[in-house]
Amino acid sequence: MESPVIRVFLTRLTAGFLCLLLSLGFVVLLLDAGRHRAQTIPTQMEEPYTARSVAETGSINVVTAILMDYRAFDTLGEATVIFASVAVAAAILGKPGSPSNRTMGLLSRRQLSALLPLFFIFPLFVIFHGHLSPGGGFQGGVSLAVLVILIHVAFGDRFGEEVIPHRILALSEYGAAIGLVGIGFVGIFQGSAYLANVAAGFPRGTAGTLASGGVIPLLNLLVGMKVAAGLSSIYVHLAGHEAENVPEKRR
Amino acid sequence: MNHLPVLVVVIPVAGAFLISLVDTVRPAFKSTAALLVATAHSTTLVAAAYRGMTGPALLYSVGEWIAPVGISLMVDSFSAFFLLLLAIGHLASALVRIESGDRSEWARKSAALIALFFAALSGITVTADLFNLFIFVELATVCSIGLIARKRHPGSAVAGFVALMAATISGALLLFAVLVLYVATGTVAMPLVAQAAPDLPAHLHGMATAAIIVSFGIKIGLVPMHFWQPRTYHAAGTTVAAILSAFGLKIHVYALLRLLWFPLQAPVVLPGVYSILLVMGMVNILTGHSMAMIERNLVRMLAFSSIAHVGYILLGVAAAGRIGGSAAVYAVAAALFHTGMHTLMKSALFWSGHRLIHLSRSSRIMDLGGIAWRAPGSIIAFSLAALAIIGIPPTGGFASKWFVAMAQQALLPVLVIGAGTVISLVYYGRFFLIATRRDPPDSFPAPHPLSLRPRLQTAVVLALAVAAVMAGTRDVQVRSLLLRAAEGLVDQADFVGPALIGRGR
Amino acid sequence: MMQTAAYLTAAGVFAIGLYGMLTQRDMIKICISISIMDSSFVMALVAAAYVPGGAAPIAGFEALRFVDPLPHALALTAIVIGAGILAIALALTVAVYRHYGTTDIARLFIATREDS
Numbered sequence: 109m110e111s112p113v114i115r116v117f118l119t120r121l122t123a124g125f126l127c128l129l130l131s132l133g134f135v136v137l138l139l140d141a142g143r144h145r146a147q148t149i150p151t152q153m154e155e156p157y158t159a160r161s162v163a164e165t166g167s168i169n170v171v172t173a174i175l176m177d178y179r180a181f182d183t184l185g186e187a188t189v190i191f192a193s194v195a196v197a198a199a200i201l202g203k204p205g206s207p208s209n210r211t212m213g214l215l216s217r218r219q220l221s222a223l224l225p226l227f228f229i230f231p232l233f234v235i236f237h238g239h240l241s242p243g244g245g246f247q248g249g250v251s252l253a254v255l256v257i258l259i260h261v262a263f264g265d266r267f268g269e270e271v272i273p274h275r276i277l278a279l280s281e282y283g284a285a286i287g288l289v290g291i292g293f294v295g296i297f298q299g300s301a302y303l304a305n306v307a308a309g310f311p312r313g314t315a316g317t318l319a320s321g322g323v324i325p326l327l328n329l330l331v332g333m334k335v336a337a338g339l340s341s342i343y344v345h346l347a348g349h350e351a352e353n354v355p356e357k358r359r
Numbered sequence: 360m361n362h363l364p365v366l367v368v369v370i371p372v373a374g375a376f377l378i379s380l381v382d383t384v385r386p387a388f389k390s391t392a393a394l395l396v397a398t399a400h401s402t403t404l405v406a407a408a409y410r411g412m413t414g415p416a417l418l419y420s421v422g423e424w425i426a427p428v429g430i431s432l433m434v435d436s437f438s439a440f441f442l443l444l445l446a447i448g449h450l451a452s453a454l455v456r457i458e459s460g461d462r463s464e465w466a467r468k469s470a471a472l473i474a475l476f477f478a479a480l481s482g483i484t485v486t487a488d489l490f491n492l493f494i495f496v497e498l499a500t501v502c503s504i505g506l507i508a509r510k511r512h513p514g515s516a517v518a519g520f521v522a523l524m525a526a527t528i529s530g531a532l533l534l535f536a537v538l539v540l541y542v543a544t545g546t547v548a549m550p551l552v553a554q555a556a557p558d559l560p561a562h563l564h565g566m567a568t569a570a571i572i573v574s575f576g577i578k579i580g581l582v583p584m585h586f587w588q589p590r591t592y593h594a595a596g597t598t599v600a601a602i603l604s605a606f607g608l609k610i611h612v613y614a615l616l617r618l619l620w621f622p623l624q625a626p627v628v629l630p631g632v633y634s635i636l637l638v639m640g641m642v643n644i645l646t647g648h649s650m651a652m653i654e655r656n657l658v659r660m661l662a663f664s665s666i667a668h669v670g671y672i673l674l675g676v677a678a679a680g681r682i683g684g685s686a687a688v689y690a691v692a693a694a695l696f697h698t699g700m701h702t703l704m705k706s707a708l709f710w711s712g713h714r715l716i717h718l719s720r721s722s723r724i725m726d727l728g729g730i731a732w733r734a735p736g737s738i739i740a741f742s743l744a745a746l747a748i749i750g751i752p753p754t755g756g757f758a759s760k761w762f763v764a765m766a767q768q769a770l771l772p773v774l775v776i777g778a779g780t781v782i783s784l785v786y787y788g789r790f791f792l793i794a795t796r797r798d799p800p801d802s803f804p805a806p807h808p809l810s811l812r813p814r815l816q817t818a819v820v821l822a823l824a825v826a827a828v829m830a831g832t833r834d835v836q837v838r839s840l841l842l843r844a845a846e847g848l849v850d851q852a853d854f855v856g857p858a859l860i861g862r863g864r
Numbered sequence: 865m866m867q868t869a870a871y872l873t874a875a876g877v878f879a880i881g882l883y884g885m886l887t888q889r890d891m892i893k894i895c896i897s898i899s900i901m902d903s904s905f906v907m908a909l910v911a912a913a914y915v916p917g918g919a920a921p922i923a924g925f926e927a928l929r930f931v932d933p934l935p936h937a938l939a940l941t942a943i944v945i946g947a948g949i950l951a952i953a954l955a956l957t958v959a960v961y962r963h964y965g966t967t968d969i970a971r972l973f974i975a976t977r978e979d980s
Contacts, residue, residue: 120887127883131875134535137566138871138908141543144560156427158930162923170921170930174937181365181421181430182937185482185494186944188372189501192475193948195379196505197955199468200516242920246940275383282380289373300423302365307423316924335944342951346958490938497945504952513963514976520891520956520969527885527898527949534905534942541935542912594976 165305166312167239167321175244176324176331180303184288187331190338191285197345204274204344211264220262227255231332238328239321245328249335256340265347274344281337288330291323363407364419364432364485367442371400371449371478375471382467393470397453400477404446407485411439412843418487426487426548433487437847440695440840441484441613444702447823448606449477454819455598455710465509473602476502480610489537489547489622492614496533496578499610500526503603507595518587518594525577525587532574536567540622552622559628568623568632575615579608580666581673582642589650592662597716600658601709604665605702612672612698619680620848626680626687633680636673641775643670648782657712658722660786661705664748667779668701671763674776678766679849691845693762696837700747700759703827707744711737711820714813715794724790731795736817738794743824745787747831750780755830755837870911878904891957891967898953902946909939 161173175183211217235248256277260268295304305322306312313320374396381392410417416435425431434442452473479502482495504526508519541547543563544555556564577584592600619625625632647667654660675694679687714737715730716722731738747756760780764773830837881904884897913935919927921936961967964975 123886124879124883127879127886130882131879133566134878134908135868135871135875137539137563138542138912139868140560141539141563142867142912144543144563145545148555148558157933158921158923160428168923170923170933171936171940174933175940177422178424178428179430179490179937182491182494182941184369184372185491185498186941188375188475188478189494189498189945189948191376192472192498192501192505193951195468195471195475196501196508196952199465199472199505200508200519200952200955200959202464241922244940246944278383279380282376282383285376286373286380289369289376292369295422296362301420302362302369303422305422339947342955346951346954490941494941494945497949501948501952504956508956508959513959516956516959516963517969517972517976520894520953520960523949523953523956524885524894524898527901530949531901531905538905538908538912541938547934547938 162315165321165324166315167324168315169239169241169244171242172239172244172324172328173321175246176239176327177305177322180292180305180327183327183331184292184303187285187288187334190335191281194281194338194341194345197342201345204347208347209264209266211267212262217262220258224255224259227258228252231255231336235328235332236318236325239324240316240318245331246335248328249332250339252332252336253339253343256336257343260343260347265344269344272340274341277337277341277344281334281341284330284334284337288327288334291327291330294323361410361417362419363403363410364417364434365421366403367400367407367481367485368432368478370403371396371474371481374400375474375478378471378474379468382471386467389467389470393456393474394453396474397449397477400474400481401446401450404442404449404481407434408439408442408446410434411442411847412436412840416847419485426551427546430491431487431548431550432485434485435847436843437617437845438484438613439847440699440844441610442481444609444699445477445480445484445606447702448480448602448706449473451706451710451819451823452477452598452602452606455601455713455816469506472502472505476506476602476607480606483610483614487549489540489549489552491547492618493530493533493537496611496614497530499607500530503607506599506602507591509594509596509599512594512596515594515596518591521587522591525584529574529577532570536570536574539563539567539570549622553624556622556624557628564623564628568619568625568629571618571623572615572632572636575611575618576639578611579615579669580643581639581669582646582666585643585646585666588666589654589659589662592665593656593658593722597658597709597713597722600662601706601713604662604709605706608665608669609698609702612669616676616848626683630680630683633677636680637677637772640670640673640677641772643667643673644775644779645670648779648786652782652786654786655724656722657716657724657727657790658709660724660790661708661712664783665701665705667783668697668705668748671697671760671776671779672701674772675763675766678763678768678772679845681768682766685849687849688842688845689762690766691848692838692841693759693766695841695844696755697759697763699841700755700827700830703823703830704744704748704756707740707820707823707827708748710816711741711744711824714816714820715741724793727790728793729796734813734817736813736821740817740820740824741794742791743821743828745791747824747827749783749787753831754828756827758831758834758837866916867911867914870914871908874904874907874911877901877907889968889970891953891960891969894969895950895953895957899946899950902942902950905942905946906939909935909942 157170161170165173165177167173231248231251234243238244292303295302295308298308300308310322378392382389411434419432421430479495479499486492504519508516544552580588644667647663651660651663672694679690714734719730747754750757750760764776767773881897881901913932915931918929918931919925921930921933
């Protein structure tokens with residue numbers, strides 16, 4: 109006869125052992141893969157992006173050049189994933205109802221109301237300088253969403269709903285999404301391919317200045333808007349209920 | 360440049376955004392918008408499929424960046440076949456789903472989610488980039504979970520969570536396989552990975568293949584990994600289950616085949632994997648059919664039947680991989696034939712079952728006694744589709760099973776196919792006898808107030824069922840289409856060729 | 865050497881996440897495990913990008929070598945997708961808790977079995 113305690117312990121031991129084995133196997137495979145690549149590909153021509161991205165896209169941040177130009181289709185896909193998960197959260201949870209009105213203390217609120225305008229500088233910088241320094245639409249958008257959440261947490265959901273109504277969030281998300289898809293069509297109308305940048309006639313500008321990189325800054329702005337609106341409305345859907353205050357039922 | 364390969368993805372994505380916008384601004388026009396988007400998407404899909412079937416493979420570079428740096432999309436005759444299935448799927452599910460009166464948040468979002476789901480499926484079908492494939496697979500997961508978790512039905516949130524856990528593991532394995540292939544070959548473009556695949560060390564190649572098979576095995580319900588499927592389909596309800604089983608599942612089968620044949624070059628490098636697939640196929644047929652026989656719930660019965668029919672498709676695929684060469688074309692064509700037939704039959708079964716369940720307000724088979732006399736159109740469609748799915752001779756289901764059996768080199772798989780046919784005859788026959796019982800209970804409960812449009816739905820379902828039956832008698836035309844599609848998978852010369860031209864740029 | 869250490873860290877984090885997913889019964893804990901697993905993939909991608917002595921891939925820097933920028937871009941995409949999945953998982957948890965008053969997945973299985 110096994111007691112349930114021993115059975116749980118044995119299950120966990122087996123599970124832990126399996127997980128360790130699997131992850132060590134992953135490490136071995138990845139290291140072997142790296143060794144194989146070092147043997148087959150000469151090191152000079154390792155990666156194709158860094159050398160050419162400035163000349164071809166006008167963006168000196170190579171990661172942004174990949175995200176917003178070379179592989180912009182991936183970015184469209186992931187923006188769509190965010191869009192879909194906002195829709196799914198809304199579908200599962202329904203309309204945000206009975207928002208809680210808990211706020212932070214008076215001192216924090218006074219401080220925040222003075223500081224909040226300053227807080228907006230950073231995300232905007234990250235979005236607008238996405239092609240110049242580390243950052244971009246996603247990172248800036250997430251920081252903006254954090255500010256919206258901060259307003260909700262500090263001043264209460266009811267005040268947050270008054271300042272930034274949910275309808276506005278939804279509309280700006282849909283608008284940014286349609287703009288993102290629409291910009292891609294410019295490439296088609298210019299006789300180039302979908303989501304083309306310089307090839308579609310967008311000006312490349314002087315690399316290293318704010319107005320460079322063709323369509324990249326615009327895409328950064330739209331993605332930033334979309335991510336900010338999307339993540340904020342996920343928060344509004346998740347937090348807009350009092351259900352969390354009900355204690356868990358015990359048997 | 361022909362823009363069709365990118366349009367089949369972008370049009371429904373833009374459509375989903377527009378549907379959401381219309382729903383916020385002018386809710387009354389939402390159904391019209393959804394139908395328009397579905398029509399536009401289906402038209403594009405048919406156009407792309409026509410070009411893929413008749414001409415050489417269509418290759419598209421998004422943003423004019425060619426394979427090593429950019430993302431390539433591609434439509435050849437093999438993907439064209441699946442694009443045709445998606446065209447049927449999006450239009451039919453938009454027609455079936457036109458609802459009246461339901462104003463719940465889920466019903467409002469589901470139109471956009473269906474458009475996004477079909478966008479993701481089209482993306483999986485056209486992409487020639489491993490990481491892009493991963494993104495579309497995850498997009499399909501997100502949308503399908505949204506469709507599963509209906510608000511009206513609290514148990515479905517639990518089923519959605521189980522599906523989400525399964526999908527997380529599946530996504531992690533796929534991402535891991537992509538990462539290993541990237542580190543080993545330095546690229547995520549399928550044509551370039553295909554070029555490097557024969558030189559990979561055997562254990563790297565084998566583990567990447569295993570990770571991909573398990574990852575997609577979770578999605579398509581290979582037997583040890585099928586645990587989430589019946590629960591999910593039951594919780595999702597028949598309308599959504601039809602979309603998931605008839606279309607979503609088929610596209611994941613497509614992705615598995617494409618990855619095995621093309622970037623991994625499995626028939627050449629790792630033929631042993633097909634023997635494993637053969638065994639898994641047989642296990643799937645036997646488990647699926649026997650679980651369906653003991654099942655007392657109609658939706659779960661159909662879900663287990665789906666698991667069994669994935670087995671038939673795998674048997675054809677495994678035969679193709681084991682033969683190799685030009686004879687493989689016939690086996691792949693047989694597998695594709697069964698894929699297409701199962702799409703038609705299973706969507707017809709689920710959607711006609713929807714009407715029956717809707718009338719009796721229960722999906723338990725015993726509660727459906729005598730329901731046939733209240734919905735004659737639906738029971739006719741259900742019976743036609745059931746005849747086809749059992750495999751009674753003149754129907755398309757018989758022809759496709761016959762071709763799959765003919766492609767086998769051993770006796771055992773043929774016997775398994777025969778046994779599966781007998782078992783499915785038992786459980787579909789039993790349901791038919793119960794549904795047409797002469798002594799219906801005196802009072803059925805009043806139908807659910809949120810009524811769909813029964814006539815339109817019955818017409819769609821009848822069309823699908825008749826198509827499934829007729830395909831068996833028109834097998835000359837069907838066969839040329841299927842062989843052309845199978846060539847796209849087996850002879851990749853026209854796929855690899857154009858993709859590599861851009862390499863030197 | 866550096867890369868091996870980074871891969872090992874990622875593998876350890878992955879093992880913790882997978883272990884949590886396999887053994888925990890609480891939906892919130894499973895959500896946390898999913899999130900931990902996502903982070904491990906980001907770590908592995910960043911480790912895969914590592915080049916000895918490489919600088920951040922910004923063309924303005926004066927450097928002989930740059931790290932591989934593609935995995936960084938892929939990592940960003942993977943983070944966003946992980947966030948989307950996590951949001952849904954949390955939404956499902958909230959929905960389940962609102963109706964059944966528990967987040968214990970084993971108890972929920974028993975509770976939903978009667979529905980079928």
